Amino acid sequence: MPVRITALVDPDGGPSVRRLAWLASGGDGAPVGSAFLRLFARPGQDHLAELELHVHPAERRKGTGSLLLRAAVAAARDDGRRCVITQAEAGSAGEEFLAARDFRKVLTLTFTRLALADADIGALTGIIERPHPGYRLASWDGTVPDESADTFVRSRRAMDDMPMGSTDYGTVTWDLERMRDAAAAVERRGDLLHTTVAISEADGEIAGFTELVVPGDGKGDAQHYGTGVLPEHRGRGLGLWMKAASIREARERYPALGGLLADTAEGNAFMRHINDVLGYTPTHTTHEYQFDL
Numbered sequence: 001m002p003v004r005i006t007a008l009v010d011p012d013g014g015p016s017v018r019r020l021a022w023l024a025s026g027g028d029g030a031p032v033g034s035a036f037l038r039l040f041a042r043p044g045q046d047h048l049a050e051l052e053l054h055v056h057p058a059e060r061r062k063g064t065g066s067l068l069l070r071a072a073v074a075a076a077r078d079d080g081r082r083c084v085i086t087q088a089e090a091g092s093a094g095e096e097f098l099a100a101r102d103f104r105k106v107l108t109l110t111f112t113r114l115a116l117a118d119a120d121i122g123a124l125t126g127i128i129e130r131p132h133p134g135y136r137l138a139s140w141d142g143t144v145p146d147e148s149a150d151t152f153v154r155s156r157r158a159m160d161d162m163p164m165g166s167t168d169y170g171t172v173t174w175d176l177e178r179m180r181d182a183a184a185a186v187e188r189r190g191d192l193l194h195t196t197v198a199i200s201e202a203d204g205e206i207a208g209f210t211e212l213v214v215p216g217d218g219k220g221d222a223q224h225y226g227t228g229v230l231p232e233h234r235g236r237g238l239g240l241w242m243k244a245a246s247i248r249e250a251r252e253r254y255p256a257l258g259g260l261l262a263d264t265a266e267g268n269a270f271m272r273h274i275n276d277v278l279g280y281t282p283t284h285t286t287h288e289y290q291f292d293l
Contacts, residue, residue, distance in 0.1 A: 003026060003032065006022065007020070007021070008021040017039065018041060019037065022068055024064045032055065033054055033065065035068040042172075043173070044171035044172060045172065048081065048085065049072075053065060053094075069101065072084070073291065082293060085288055087287065087288050088286065090284070090287055103289035103290060106166045106168075107165035109288065111284050112261070112283060114247065114280045117258075124247055128248060134201050136199050137242065139194065141195075142187065157230060158208060159172070162268065165267065191215055194246065195209055196249070198229070207238060210239070212224055212260070214250065218257055220258055221260065222257055222261065223260075239270065239271070243274055247278065262275055
């Protein structure tokens with residue numbers, strides 16, 4: 001039966017991104033696949049589109065994925081984008097599909113999980129209580145407090161040199177509006193954002209941060225977002241310190257939480273080492289692919 005592609009209106013957007021969507025349906029009207037295209041709107045990334053494409057396993061190899069991909073790539077090209085990026089799990093049918101359509105592999109991500117029931121609280125406490133002369137820890141829930149807002153904006157520079165392989169990812173410029181928008185998006189989903197920071201006692205500036213998003217009901221798995229230390233403060237163990245404190249707090253505050261999830265670029269040896277020390281175990285590997293328009 002012929003497949004029909006229908007463009008949809010997607011309300012999920014904001015000042016930094018908008019989304020286009022398509023639904024693939026069979027001759028009987030039943031959905032068989034979908035595609036979402038995120039179009040980044042802020043300067044530094046307005047050349048980029050991010051694709052998410054799914055086809056029901058029973059409907060694959062019938063041309064549905066190609067039709068959805070064609071619609072999404074055409075929309076990205078019409079919008080003046082330079083490239084489209086997407087992800088596929090290592091060894092999956094998605095990898096074969098993308099490689100056959102001239103997408104090139106640009107980044108490898110390792111996904112890991114820490115089962116909170118297995119977390120060594122004694123070891124975490126030892127890391128947290130280890131002296132870090134000249135620094136102290138602080139934390140908050142939700143949006144950054146007004147008194148810390150300016151220094152938190154400045155601390156986002158810690159992510160500027162995050163390893164991204166050969167991805168044409170552009171540059172992300174953070175300001176207070178963008179940070180508050182991101183925190184508000186987490187809140188609208190019903191999730192809980194927790195941020196732990198290391199503060200330099202010499203000047204009161206935030207030297208590094210780590211973020212954790214917990215499901216609103218406190219169950220299931222939480223997701224690590226950004227973790228970074230400013231270049232001038234690296235080599236002092238601040239990343240490990242902050243993340244250990246974040247893990248212990250999650251364990252204490254959310255006893256029904258199952259685990260913590262993290263994804264790390266293959267080239268990010270610093271963060272991979274921290275996760276290994278803290279007991280995270282690999283779950284799967286994903287590759288990021290890019291198509292240049």
